[in-house]
Amino acid sequence: MEINQIIAKFHEKGFKATPQRLAICKYVLLSKDHPTTDMIYNEVKQEYPTISLATVYQTLHLLSDIGLLQELDSNNGISRYDPKTSPHINIICKKCGKVEDYESERLEKFWSKIVDDLGFKPLGQRIDVYRYCEDCRRSRVK
Amino acid sequence: MEINQIIAKFHEKGFKATPQRLAICKYVLLSKDHPTTDMIYNEVKQEYPTISLATVYQTLHLLSDIGLLQELDSNNGISRYDPKTSPHINIICKKCGKVEDYESERLEKFWSKIVDDLGFKPLGQRIDVYRYCEDCRRSRVK
DNA sequence: TATTTAAATAATACTGATTACAAATTAGCT
DNA sequence: AGCTAATTTGTAATCAGTATTATTTAAATA
Incomplete structure (x- = not known):
């Protein structure tokens, strides 16, 4: 922009x-x-x-x-900000809070149908998926 | 349960x-x-x-x-808890933080395909959609 | 059922991200 | 160039959540 x-x-x-x-x-x-x-x-x-x-x-x-x-205010109480406002998945580490993006055409296509079903135009959306990232899996503290 | x-x-x-x-x-x-x-x-x-x-x-x-x-730790810094752990949409009011659920078969179907694409099994997920709820739209303070 | 012990609870002090406030500054209008 | 409401600063206050520790207890064992 x-x-x-x-x-x-x-x-x-x-x-x-x-x-x-x-x-x-x-x-x-x-x-x-x-x-x-x-x-x-x-x-x-x-x-x-x-x-x-x-x-x-x-x-x-x-x-x-x-x-x-x-x-994005993630799980550990520290807000994060994402310049991408179009529908995408945030892959979030449950331990350290690091965020990776995942985009796909399929997701965007699905999402537009879901929004149609909803019956109103949302101000925005947020799609998160949780896992432990590489680094945190390696250092298996908990 | x-x-x-x-x-x-x-x-x-x-x-x-x-x-x-x-x-x-x-x-x-x-x-x-x-x-x-x-x-x-x-x-x-x-x-x-x-x-x-x-x-x-x-x-x-x-x-x-x-x-x-x-x-769910919502946007205003106050955590909320959702007993539903299957894929569904949280319709969240941007002003007061109130949460409504939205479930649909279509969403569940879509979601399982998306997860296939992801290539790993998530620990969980969270799908939020933002709007102003009835009550907050009525009392148009901001 | 009494004993044992690691796990869990309660009470409270603490932390740290975020917000409130009020005085000083400034963007943008005329 | 001057005006004014909006914005910025710096700091104090707030408040959700965490750490700590002494006390209590669930449940395994005899």
Whole structure:
């Protein structure tokens, strides 16, 4: 997504396109690894050393509200954010919380039928599947 | 699920079938409304006035581990628990966090194909769909 | 049924992610 | 360039969930 599109999106929804917001967008929306709030804060602090953690939280909620990302808040109480808002599966490790994406045409096709059945257009969706990831299976602590 | 089956399940997995655990099972596994930890605590306290909140948390995690229920930890940071562990959709209100179930044969059929594609047997899954519920749409605060 | 013991409970202190607040700053309008 | 409501900051407060430890107990064994 282009930076100009993002700015337009903010304006369209009646919000200001502040540099802090754009910096967070630039990082999260390009990110491949479902970052946590902390990862985002530390990354954006490189560019805006005075940014407040509160701003990061507020912005992430805003981005979720206007549909630019999906909040994943995983099982260990630490939220993660996913720039992909189209139907896909999050393969989540029950131990460490790491998230991998799984996309397939079949899933998208199925999903559109399911939504038809539902009878309303959802604001968003989230499809998770749990397992233990490679790393956690190797170090079989529990 | 019969109480005897539940007791057997605990023993099979090497855990003790304590009265506290059984009381929590009795409430949650029969519950239709995806209760929060607090709801469970307050309900079970009727029968076991000395029960500790810590016991409730521990028991719920145990029940999740041995596959008797599904932890839902919803978007507002408060965990909810779902006695239904088969594939179904949780229709979640983005404002108040209320959860409704949606089941369909079509979904179950689709899901088994998706799992085949995945190439591994998941420990569990969670399929959420977001909207604003009736009540929250009516009281259009935000 | 009494004994034994590892497991479980209760009570409470603690942790850490998230939110609330209020003063200072600023995007974007005119 | 000035205005103003929106936004940001920094910090304090909140609160769900966890850790800890002394006490109790389920259930295996004799």
